[in-house]
Amino acid sequence: MQVEEKKQIAAMSALHEIQDGMIIGLGTGTTVQYFLEGLATRIKNEGLEIIGVSTSDRTTRAANALNIPIEDLDNVDHIDITVDGAGEIDKYFQGIKDGGAAHEYEKMVAISSNKNIWIVDDSKMVETLGHNLPLPVEVVPYGSTKVLRRLDNEGLNPKFRMVDETNYYFTHEHNYVIDLHLESIDHPHYLAAWLSRQVGVLEHGLFLDIVDEVFVGTDDGVQHLI
Numbered sequence: 001m002q003v004e005e006k007k008q009i010a011a012m013s014a015l016h017e018i019q020d021g022m023i024i025g026l027g028t029g030t031t032v033q034y035f036l037e038g039l040a041t042r043i044k045n046e047g048l049e050i051i052g053v054s055t056s057d058r059t060t061r062a063a064n065a066l067n068i069p070i071e072d073l074d075n076v077d078h079i080d081i082t083v084d085g086a087g088e089i090d091k092y093f094q095g096i097k098d099g100g101a102a103h104e105y106e107k108m109v110a111i112s113s114n115k116n117i118w119i120v121d122d123s124k125m126v127e128t129l130g131h132n133l134p135l136p137v138e139v140v141p142y143g144s145t146k147v148l149r150r151l152d153n154e155g156l157n158p159k160f161r162m163v164d165e166t167n168y169y170f171t172h173e174h175n176y177v178i179d180l181h182l183e184s185i186d187h188p189h190y191l192a193a194w195l196s197r198q199v200g201v202l203e204h205g206l207f208l209d210i211v212d213e214v215f216v217g218t219d220d221g222v223q224h225l226i
């Protein structure tokens with residue numbers, strides 16, 4: 001089965017979790033796009049009344065195009081369920097969100113949700129985090145080279161994410177992203193706590209103890225991990 005099909009079947013399975021009247025956190029990425037399309041179909045066909053809370057400009061644009069109602073995070077008092085994709089996830093449901101521009105918003109929405117579901121194709125399931133993907137760290141531009149040096153001194157192999165040779169990649173909040181190119185993240189809680197203590201770091205892409213359920217698209221269908 002092609003990877004896109006695996007993403008699609010994972011997304012369709014998560015749709016069964018959605019009930020009328022829910023406030024739903026809407027993640028970001030290509031797998032979430034399939035979920036949005038399925039959600040729009042249910043809204044149209046079943047008259048489902050839901051409110052979506054978006055995690056990125058990309059998702060807001062997609063939701064608007066699909067007539068999915070969107071409300072600001074600050075205007076809802078809770079979120080019933082959030083459905084999001086992931087860069088990597090291990091068997092303990094610890095993961096990396098690697099979008100960079102979106103992980104701060106995604107984490108805000110995730111921690112405001114009663115339940116978090118990730119939808120992934122099976123290439124995202126890993127033994128150890130950080131092996132296949134860099135870990136993004138959002139940093140404020142002021143003093144960011146000093147932050148880079150601190151990360152470097154810690155042996156974290158940091159590199160500014162660039163759009164091209166001269167232009168920095170900017171997040172929604174107009175911050176920079178420093179990617180940590182690590183062989184593996186053996187102690188994710190330790191690293192997350194250390195990063196959170198660094199002045200100048202806004203948020204990192206480690207999502208720990210957040211995810212409740214995972215739908216994994218595989219060659220043999222969808223695995224529902226709880």
Ligand code: 5RP
Nearest residue numbers: 029030031085086097098099
């Ligand atoms: C965005 C993310 C994405 O959810 C993650 O990269 C997965 O993307 P895709 O579904 O396109 O493979 O973390 O910040």
